[in-house]
Amino acid sequence: xxxxxxxxxxxxxxxxxxxIDQWLQEAGAASTRITDAGRRTMRVEAEEILRALRDAxxxxxxxxxxxxxAWAALRQTLESLSRSRAAQGQSAGDTSVFVLAFxxxxxxxLQRDMAGKADLQMGTVWTLSALVDRMAQWTVTTYQHTREExxxxxxxxxxxxxxxxxxxxxxxxxxxxxxxxxxxxxxIVMETLLQRIVETGSRLAIIDITGVPTxxxxxxxxxxxxxxxxxxxxxxxxxxxxxxxxxxxxxHLGIDLQGIASKANLADALQLAMEQxxxxxxxxxxxx
Amino acid sequence: MVxxxxxxxxxxxxxxxxxxxxxxxxxxxxxxxxxxxxxTGAKGxxxxxxxxxxxxxxxxxxLASISGISRILDATTVVVGMQPAVAITLVELGLSLxxxxxxxxxxxxxxxxxxARKENSLAR
Numbered sequence: 001x002x003x004x005x006x007x008x009x010x011x012x013x014x015x016x017x018x019x020i021d022q023w024l025q026e027a028g029a030a031s032t033r034i035t036d037a038g039r040r041t042m043r044v045e046a047e048e049i050l051r052a053l054r055d056a057x058x059x060x061x062x063x064x065x066x067x068x069x070a071w072a073a074l075r076q077t078l079e080s081l082s083r084s085r086a087a088q089g090q091s092a093g094d095t096s097v098f099v100l101a102f103x104x105x106x107x108x109x110l111q112r113d114m115a116g117k118a119d120l121q122m123g124t125v126w127t128l129s130a131l132v133d134r135m136a137q138w139t140v141t142t143y144q145h146t147r148e149e150x151x152x153x154x155x156x157x158x159x160x161x162x163x164x165x166x167x168x169x170x171x172x173x174x175x176x177x178x179x180x181x182x183x184x185x186x187x188i189v190m191e192t193l194l195q196r197i198v199e200t201g202s203r204l205a206i207i208d209i210t211g212v213p214t215x216x217x218x219x220x221x222x223x224x225x226x227x228x229x230x231x232x233x234x235x236x237x238x239x240x241x242x243x244x245x246x247x248x249x250x251x252h253l254g255i256d257l258q259g260i261a262s263k264a265n266l267a268d269a270l271q272l273a274m275e276q277x278x279x280x281x282x283x284x285x286x287x288x
Numbered sequence: 289m290v291x292x293x294x295x296x297x298x299x300x301x302x303x304x305x306x307x308x309x310x311x312x313x314x315x316x317x318x319x320x321x322x323x324x325x326x327x328t329g330a331k332g333x334x335x336x337x338x339x340x341x342x343x344x345x346x347x348x349x350x351l352a353s354i355s356g357i358s359r360i361l362d363a364t365t366v367v368v369g370m371q372p373a374v375a376i377t378l379v380e381l382g383l384s385l386x387x388x389x390x391x392x393x394x395x396x397x398x399x400x401x402x403x404a405r406k407e408n409s410l411a412r
Contacts, residue, residue: 194372229375234390
């Protein structure tokens with residue numbers, strides 16, 4: 001253990017209560033916006049961090065190398081702090097400000113206790129400062145990781161949710177597309193739809209794009225690919241739910257939808273599908 | 289080299305591709321099929337590729353050219369049983385096989401050929 005680390009450890013042990021009190025004050029625990037319960041939680045958190053920090057220093061953790069096994073417990077404490085703060089809706093900045101607020105009280109004690117030893121004082125300040133910065137950085141990194149995990153999971157959910165293939169009638173399948181069409185989603189829609197065509201032996205697939213907000217050249221290209229793939233399998237395809245604005249956009253962009261049956265809404269598409277299959281629908285009595 | 293057998297069923301020639309196509313096999317098939325159509329005067333060609341799992345652009349083009357050749361020899365070609373993965377691959381390769389008729393399975397393919405024959409005889 002270096003002399004600086006030893007000094008930090010000594011200060012943390014001797015002035016624990018004073019440091020925690022000043023730390024919480026610095027972090028804004030005195031503000032009226034925070035409830036008593038919040039203040040108690042903050043104190044527990046501060047105590048835990050301090051304990052983990054002392055343990056790590058005692059185990060010989062090098063403040064320059066935060067990835068050492070000696071710091072594992074402290075890293076874990078910071079991770080759970082970051083996670084619980086994130087769950088409470090606090091930003092990554094708030095959490096790191098809380099950790100950084102730890103500097104001031106310790107620096108104050110250092111200044112008072114080591115007035116005569118300028119060399120050791122400067123070194124200790126540097127060691128502690130670097131260490132606290134790393135701790136704060138770690139909370140931000142964890143926060144980001146947690147967020148990224150959530151985003152990834154939601155993206156996956158969205159992909160799976162957004163591709164239902166519905167059997168409308170004997171030999172007629174429908175896919176209601178909702179949301180923006182990108183390559184990833186088109187690929188999944190294409191695969192699911194083709195698979196279902198094979199399974200059910202359907203002759204016709206209706207792709208409904210009522211829920212697609214915009215159609216640009218890329219989206220149109222994806223649609224054309226899907227239609228070609230369906231045709232290659234030996235089935236036919238109707239595109240329905242083309243809104244007036246989208247019809248205009250398609251024509252203005254010069255996208256060629258020749259040879260693809262398109263209808264304004266799903267009902268018309270279903271009617272066309274029935275006709276092609278040789279079915280007729282008749283009303284046998286007046287509705288009540 | 290393995291040659292792909294061509295079976296005759298009345299006015300229809302049936303080709304079942306059971307293994308992954310090599311370029312040489314594809315060329316030989318094209319050759320054999322052209323001769324067979326000319327010899328038998330077949331009106332329809334049914335190519336079953338349901339067992340085909342891997343395609344490249346060469347095989348895709350072969351399907352298109354077989355279709356073209358048989359059309360010149362007055363026969364209709366139907367490709368049946370294409371796997372989803374194969375269809376996606378062909379589309380990604382930019383081969384949408386315009387002018388090639390397709391059907392989901394052999395039964396549907398036969399129906400399609402029968403229909404085409406009827407239309408042809410009416411036209412005559």
